Amino acid sequence: MSFLTLDHVSHHYFSKDSYTKAIDDISLSIEEGEFVSLLGPSGCGKSTILSIIAGIMKQTAGKVLLQDQLITDSKIPIGYMLQQDYLFPWKTILNNVLLGPKIYDTNSEETKTRALELLDEVGLHDVANQHPGALSGGMRQRAALVRTLINDPKIMLLDEPFSALDYQTKLRLEDLVSLQIKTYHKTTILVTHDIGEAIAMSDRIFIMHANPGSIDKVFEVPIELRNETPFLVRRHPKYQIIFDKVWDVLSKKETDSKVVPPTS
Ligand SMILES: Nc1ncnc2c1ncn2[C@@H]1O[C@H](COP(=O)(O)OP(=O)(O)OP(=O)(O)O)[C@@H](O)[C@H]1O
Ligand SMILES: [Mg+2]
Numbered sequence: 001m002s003f004l005t006l007d008h009v010s011h012h013y014f015s016k017d018s019y020t021k022a023i024d025d026i027s028l029s030i031e032e033g034e035f036v037s038l039l040g041p042s043g044c045g046k047s048t049i050l051s052i053i054a055g056i057m058k059q060t061a062g063k064v065l066l067q068d069q070l071i072t073d074s075k076i077p078i079g080y081m082l083q084q085d086y087l088f089p090w091k092t093i094l095n096n097v098l099l100g101p102k103i104y105d106t107n108s109e110e111t112k113t114r115a116l117e118l119l120d121e122v123g124l125h126d127v128a129n130q131h132p133g134a135l136s137g138g139m140r141q142r143a144a145l146v147r148t149l150i151n152d153p154k155i156m157l158l159d160e161p162f163s164a165l166d167y168q169t170k171l172r173l174e175d176l177v178s179l180q181i182k183t184y185h186k187t188t189i190l191v192t193h194d195i196g197e198a199i200a201m202s203d204r205i206f207i208m209h210a211n212p213g214s215i216d217k218v219f220e221v222p223i224e225l226r227n228e229t230p231f232l233v234r235r236h237p238k239y240q241i242i243f244d245k246v247w248d249v250l251s252k253k254e255t256d257s258k259v260v261p262p263t264s
Helices: 046-054 093-097 099-103 109-121 137-149 167-183 195-201 239-251
Strands: 004-014 019-030 035-039 061-066 078-082 155-159 187-192 204-209 214-220
Touching: 004 046, 019 046, 019 061, 019 214, 035 046, 035 195, 046 078, 046 155, 046 187, 078 137, 093 099, 093 109, 093 137, 109 137, 137 167, 167 195, 187 195, 195 239, 204 239, 214 239
Parallel strands: 035 187, 035 204, 078 155, 155 187
Antiparallel strands: 004 019, 004 061, 204 214
């Protein structure tokens, strides 16, 4: 039994006089504690897949199972982190983090202590009482990470969480997110256009193609790379070899792609 299973999942978006076949017959399984990436060109259905797993949208065909239970029936908490942090500007960082516990009615002194501990772990303890406007993009994404972790999600869905950041901040945040996810044994799905990021962070990479979105190939990242931090993976002798293999697969696909060129 896999932790998460997509079983022949398809999704069509309907409008008044047309429809888009966003994803077609996607089947995949993810084990508990695994970190996988969905890598592929714009419009291949990566965000659609995450929205379906998050339960925001119902697929038009197929099944999504979490620990053998339909995801729609499951009470297992899921964390969602996006490109934009969606922090409320009028709330302090701490109160933004405590929003989930308040909604789920699990807020307590203990939760507040935990929030402050997590903020400390990501270097934000000193700004807990500041508002998001006073923070840099990288700091805000760290706050968004803590806001996700505080609810103790069993799956983390990361939809291009680093793509709006400058390159140095992105590399630092990759290491931090990876450390937090490993420390707390979270099962994670990362959506990215960045081959380097997918190799640096994942155990497996699902390469997708568009029109309609489907899985083209699955790459297993060698164990020696998985045991390194994302920053050090990029310097590993095997990194470029895998990069080139992934690049080759993607290059054979659509030219309408936002994938970064092989210079990193
Ligand atoms: N709400 C919607 N209504 C109609 N079509 C949609 C809607 N959302 C997405 N689509 C279409 O479904 C397909 C998949 O979109 P999706 O956003 O999942 O792709 P993506 O891989 O996440 O793209 P990107 O990398 O640009 O974020 C695209 O053709 C897109 O235009
Ligand atoms: Mg998307």
